[in-house]
Amino acid sequence: MVTFTFYGGVNEIGGNKILLDDRGTKVFLDFGMSFSRRGKYFEEFLNPRTANGIGDFLEMGLLPDIPGIYRTDLLTHLGRKPEEPVVSGVLLSHAHADHANYISFLHKDIPIYCGETCKRILDAVAEQSTRDLENEVVDFRLRPLHRSQYKIPPVIRKFHTFTTGKTVRIDSLEIQPLHVDHSVPGAYGFIIYTSEGALIYTGDLRMHGLHADMTDDFVSAAIQSRPVAMITEGTRIDKKRTNESEKKIYQDSKKKIHQCKTLSLVDFNFKDVDRFTTFYTIAKDLGKTLVINFKHACFLEQYHRDKKLKVPPVTDPSLALLKPKRLTGTYKDEDYVDAYIKKRLDYKNILTAADITKNPFKYMVVLNFWYFSDLIDLQPKKGVYIHSLSEPFNEEMEISYERMRNWLTHFDIEFFQSHCSGHINGDDLKELITTVHPKTLYPIHTEHPQLFKNLKGKITRVKEGKTYKL
Ligand SMILES: [Zn+2]
Numbered sequence: 001m002v003t004f005t006f007y008g009g010v011n012e013i014g015g016n017k018i019l020l021d022d023r024g025t026k027v028f029l030d031f032g033m034s035f036s037r038r039g040k041y042f043e044e045f046l047n048p049r050t051a052n053g054i055g056d057f058l059e060m061g062l063l064p065d066i067p068g069i070y071r072t073d074l075l076t077h078l079g080r081k082p083e084e085p086v087v088s089g090v091l092l093s094h095a096h097a098d099h100a101n102y103i104s105f106l107h108k109d110i111p112i113y114c115g116e117t118c119k120r121i122l123d124a125v126a127e128q129s130t131r132d133l134e135n136e137v138v139d140f141r142l143r144p145l146h147r148s149q150y151k152i153p154p155v156i157r158k159f160h161t162f163t164t165g166k167t168v169r170i171d172s173l174e175i176q177p178l179h180v181d182h183s184v185p186g187a188y189g190f191i192i193y194t195s196e197g198a199l200i201y202t203g204d205l206r207m208h209g210l211h212a213d214m215t216d217d218f219v220s221a222a223i224q225s226r227p228v229a230m231i232t233e234g235t236r237i238d239k240k241r242t243n244e245s246e247k248k249i250y251q252d253s254k255k256k257i258h259q260c261k262t263l264s265l266v267d268f269n270f271k272d273v274d275r276f277t278t279f280y281t282i283a284k285d286l287g288k289t290l291v292i293n294f295k296h297a298c299f300l301e302q303y304h305r306d307k308k309l310k311v312p313p314v315t316d317p318s319l320a321l322l323k324p325k326r327l328t329g330t331y332k333d334e335d336y337v338d339a340y341i342k343k344r345l346d347y348k349n350i351l352t353a354a355d356i357t358k359n360p361f362k363y364m365v366v367l368n369f370w371y372f373s374d375l376i377d378l379q380p381k382k383g384v385y386i387h388s389l390s391e392p393f394n395e396e397m398e399i400s401y402e403r404m405r406n407w408l409t410h411f412d413i414e415f416f417q418s419h420c421s422g423h424i425n426g427d428d429l430k431e432l433i434t435t436v437h438p439k440t441l442y443p444i445h446t447e448h449p450q451l452f453k454n455l456k457g458k459i460t461r462v463k464e465g466k467t468y469k470l
Contacts, residue, residue, distance in 0.1 A: 002196045002470035004029075004231075007064040009444040010464040012036045013235055014098025016445060017064065018201075019087070022194045025171040028069075028090040029190070029201050029231070031106060032099040033134060038062055039396070050133050053077040053143050054105055057133075063105060064465070070105055073142045085110050089160075089170045091177075093203025094187035095121035095271065103157070104136040111158040112137075113168055115177065117186025117309070119161050120302040121271060128295040128340045164188070164217070176225075178218040180205035183272045183422025185309055189218045196470040197228035200438060204233050204445070207428040208420065210246045210274050215424075222436045229470055230438035234429065234446030241427040244420035246274055253386050253418045254282045263360035263380035264288070265367045265413070268388040270299045272422070273309055275388060283364050284318045291320045291351060291365040294341045320349045322356075322365065325377065353377030369404045375411055384414045391417065430455060442468070 002022045009016035015034025020027045041060050042048060048056035054074040057063040063070075068086030075082050085107040092114035093099055100122065103112060114122075119138075126138045133143075139154040162168050164179040172195075177188040182204045192199040200222050205215050222230070257264045268275040270292075283290035292300065300319075303311040312319065321344070327335040331352055336342050356363050357379055367374060367385075385408055392401045408415050424432065433441060433455055440458045443449050449461050460468065 002194045002199075003467050004199075004470070005467040006442075006444065006462045006464055007066070008032065008034055008037075008464070010462050011447060011449060013445060013447065014096070016093075016099055017102070018231065018444075019066075020173075020192065020194075020199070022173055022196075025173050026087045027170055027173060028087055028110075030093055030099040030203070031090050031103045033062070033097055033101040035098060039394070043396070048133070050143070053133070057105070063102060069107060069110065071107055071140070074105060077143055083107075088173075089113050091168075091170075091175060091190055091192075091201075092118060093189070093201070094118055094182060094184050095125070096184055096204065099203070100137055101134055104134055104140060108140075108155050108157060111160055113160045113162065113170065113175075113177075115179075115186040115188050116161040116163055117306050118188075119159055119186075120306055121184065121186060121299070124299040124302040128298040164214075165221075176221065178221050179211075179214040180218045181209040181211040181213075181215045182206060183209075183269070183274070185273045185303070185306075189222070191221060191225045191227070193225075194470060198225035199470065200225070200227045200230040200232075200436065202230070202232045204235070204423060206422060206424040207432070208241075208245055208425070209422075219432060219435060227436060227438040229440045229442065230433070230436060231442045231444060232429070232433065233423065234443040234448065234452065235423040236421060237426045237429060237443070237446055237451045238448045239421075239425045241425050246278055246420060249275070249388060249418045249420060250278045250282060253279070253388070253416070254285065256384050256386060256414075256416050256418075257282060257288075257364060258286055260384040260414075261361065261382065263356065263378060263383040264364045265380060265383060265385040266364055266388060267366065267368050267386065270296050270366075273303055273311060276300070276303075277311070279364065279366070279386075279388075280312065280318065288362055288364050289318055289320050291322050291356065291363050293322050293324065293366070293371070294338075294344055296366060297321060297344055297347075298340055314347065315349060320351045320363075321347055322374070323350050323352050324374075325353075369400060372404070372407045375407060380411055380413055382412050382414075384416060386416050386418055388419050390419060390421065426451070433457075 004020045007017040016030035016032050018029040055078050058065050068083045072082040087110050089111045095118045139156045141154050162177050168175040174193040176191040180189045189203050190201045266279050297314050303309045304313050392398045443452045452459050
């Protein structure tokens with residue numbers, strides 16, 4: 001008998017946690033955090049308490065309270081008995097937080113199966129972020145963390161990596177991971193050969209990106225498997241097909257930057273290697289230097305090691321690193337305590353804001369809103385700011401957005417929006433579903449499950465915590 005239970009990703013964008021059970025072999029499909037659910041109770045200065053370990057997450061429903069999956073140290077801290085793991089692994093579709101981050105809470109003996117590139121990204125995330133309970137995917141510190149235990153090294157989680165088309169075996173289950181195009185490299189959809197037939201899990205994907213052919217590969221294999229069921233993402237089921245594309249971003253942004261007589265600023269998510277390549281290419285084509293920060297360098301170095309991604313080394317002549325102002329503000333080596341900065345201080349292409357202000361026209365600085373205080377040093381009067389991220393879709397983002405616009409007005413910087421989504425639009429998705437033709441469809445990762453209703457075949461609107469039989 002095959003069953004699956006949805007513990008997250010239901011009527012919300014992300015937070016996917018699906019427990020699949022085939023004759024006793026249990027596997028999670030993703031184990032992500034849900035931003036919307038977290039945002040229902042928590043905000044910037046009100047966070048789940050590390051001091052209460054897993055307790056706050058269970059109480060507020062950020063994690064499902066199911067036996068045999070969580071870390072021994074966290075259960076003990078909560079006053080519960082430790083539990084042997086009952087799950088044989090997590091099949092992780094890609095490295096976005098809403099699919100990966102709550103792996104942080106899982107038992108150390110539950111191995112993670114993910115793409116090679118996905119693991120590299122998780123390593124880059126771990127290198128440049130501050131450790132906290134929600135961000136311990138690749139390794140974790142035993143809690144509670146007493147001062148006397150600071151020297152005890154973290155527990156390293158077990159990872160098994162794969163590439164596209166290779167078969168993965170988890171106990172009695174055979175799984176075929178297939179690459180898909182998404183706004184992060186190393187993203188996969190899965191064909192899971194259960195005892196009741198093939199089950200498809202899309203993860204997150206799209207048809208309008210640079211690598212639509214990868215999604216095509218997935219779709220072809222999915223058709224051939226004659227699926228009995230498909231669990232699909234539906235982030236943008238309410239959106240029509242448009243002319244959005246990576247190429248359009250290249251063309252529009254290049255034009256804007258070319259017209260700019262002084263400093264150009266660009267903002268995009270560094271997990272999106274295609275977007276990096278777009279702006280890197282613009283910089284090269286216009287004879288400019290793309291200036292990144294030390295956090296970006298952690299990602300870039302991981303990408304560069306992955307030959308398939310064709311990303312330049314950090315030492316590339318069209319790239320430079322912006323040295324942040326820390327502690328004394330005098331750029332002395334001792335000002336830098338973060339390991340990811342310290343180990344890179346001897347790089348030859350490090351610049352300060354003062355170097356850039358001498359010849360601002362020569363540079364394109366990658367600058368996120370959270371680092372906008374750097375504008376005070378960069379003095380980008382009459383510059384351009386390319387916002388290559390999604391537009392605000394909730395109240396909190398609106399407030400930050402307005403603040404961002406105030407900064408731009410203050411420095412007389414032109415704002416330019418240029419972005420394309422990581423998710424498939426409604427038209428393409430309906431076409432994909434019709435082509436794959438699963439017997440039953442389970443839409444998740446969507447705030448509009450009702451919009452799937454007019455498709456052919458059986459459509460099941462899933463309920464959280466409910467178990468479905470294949
Ligand atoms: Zn994603």
